[in-house]
Amino acid sequence: MYSLLQPILYSFDPEQIHEWTLGLCRRAEKIPGFMGLIGSMFSFDDPRLAVSIGNLTFANPVGLAAGFDKNGIAVPWLHALGFGHVEVGTVTPKPQPGNPKQRLFRLREDLAVINRMGFNNDGVEALVRSLQGINRQAPVGINLGKNKDTPMEEAAQDYVKGLKAAWELADYFTINISSPNTQNLRSLQQEEFLYPFIREIIQTRDQLVEQRGSYRQVWLKIAPDLTDQELEIICGIVLDLKVDALVVTNTTISRPGLQSPQREEMGGLSGKPVFELSNQVLSEVARLTQGQIPLIGVGGIFSAQDAFHKLSLGASLVQVLTGLIYQGPGLVRSINKGLVGKLNKNKLSTITQLTGSAFELQQT
Template sequence: MNGVEPLLYRNIAKPIFFKLDPEKAHHLVIGGMAQAAKVPGALAMMRGMYGVKADPAMTTSLFGLTFHSPIGLAAGLDKNAEAVRGFSSIGFGFMEVGTVTPKGQPGNDKPRMFRLPPDEALINRMGFNNEGTEAMHERLTAIKERPIPVWVNIGKNKATPNDKAHEDYLKCIQAMYDVADLFVVNISSPNTPNLRNLQHGDELRVLLNLVVGEMNRQNAAHGQNKSILVKIAPDVSDSELESMTETIVQSGVSGIIATNTTLSRMGATHVHRLENGGLSGKPLTERSTEVVSQVYRMTKGAIPIVGSGGIFTAEDAYQKIRAGASLVEIYTGLIYKGPGINRELASGLKRLMKQDGFKHISEAIGADHR
């Protein structure tokens, strides 16, 4: 990471943010990014400081969309699509908003977000706190020009039992279809009771058949071909992963995001490791890459994978791409390293790609398996 901006974040902004309660800091960031869109010239200034220039060697076409960078923002940061224009200005190739549920809900009791600074990790047990589909739809409708693809991550309300979960996912698709560039089915958050049960066996098969059926109906009605992905957990055995992957591929879903946060605390040392919730950040790097690699091997690269979990450096991102990821997402790395991370990742990826003799980033996808 070159230049003065990363130093400003590391030496001035980050120490201030890290003295605040993590959730308060989160709201400040979202509020600041949202306000930036209203200040004349602010977004242009952000693009000048943090934007990543489009490069044909890094541009990918996938899911019927064009990504000028393979690096996206993971779900959970902009839960209500309040700061889409702001995040679009700091070098991301795409972003997820949400998780959104049909009705707004407050989420779990506070405190529910914890930093583990020596581990470069976060633990959250937010519980799908969001304002609901109506509020998100209104915000996304108001954005006339969309610089990057916006993916809508959808979930079920806490009060909805698992046997009715499909109704919530279908409601989200119906409510958000016209403003989503792509949908992500979140059945892997550890913070909604029993949600992860939807990842397995008949529950997964039935849910995905209904969700894919609804997407097909919406696509036909609108004359479009939007995609839907499934986000999976890292906390599964090899046999569970194989079964899940087989069901996902058979369902007709367009891709897999690997992975969500982990319940494992392996590699974490900070006292906050004892808190309940999903852990993201450095301790997840290796496991999430392993899941990407396993899914790629199991599917022989037939279904696109988005790699997410513990990406802090270009090497981290590149390992996921070589393991089989077509795109990657960051969240915790952005919190710890600041908005300059996208430039660092983009330039580093180009360097690593050239070192391996690849002319286009797509040539590196799954290279470890060849």
């Protein structure tokens, strides 16, 4: 069905389609019984898919990456599609329009997307209002960013504001310092900035735990364009400061073997061409951290085999977004169903046995 709609959808501007989709999601939630119907069509349940990270349990390892629902307006719909977790955002303390349009490009020949959105969102207070009172069926993460006009030396304060404002409504927070679309943001991944930056965020989190009596995980999302030396430094810092998980990876500024005429557009590249690059980073991070911190694998997942590969390289969870655009809403069910097939083939009793076992399992 989705394949029949694709030619029509692709005839419109991708950002316009995105906005229409979110609007339809909001309206569909109000139709009695409709969300249950969507859930019966797209979700796939099997207790062997459950994953625990710290104080959180995920019914399956497939999550939605940040960027689809920036303002948290479609979470019940996304839960109905069967995601094991949904990450909303990126959200900043103040509303901001992002970069000038056109800023989102489909690279159909490459099964990829280039975006230079620039953290367009309605601000953290609007996100809080959207998330209040919703029926949660899976963990919800909030991806935090900095406002464009916040000086770099004050960047940590933007993330602290996000933590404080949305504390009660997040199961975890992802610290996004790896988007290529906010000037100088990626410099926060450098050693001289990263340690004091993360330390301030973790100290704030610990203070909030004491004040409010509830724990919230802090994850860090990193870029795929880091050197091995930079990765080693980052891994050392997150282990030392006890970050709860690493999200590996964000979009890339490289353009590996692209065919689309839009391949030279500025922005972050996501989709199939990022798969191998993100896997290389994931494998190296897994080697450096040796199971001491959970990893979330992101980048180029279009199938159960893709998800399986990231899990076997060391990821505990995976996230999808561009694959959802090209494969449609049935992707989550397809991946989870396929992963159960992997468990059966390898005679495993739980999905967690896949993590980090790349050379021990039958790959097909």
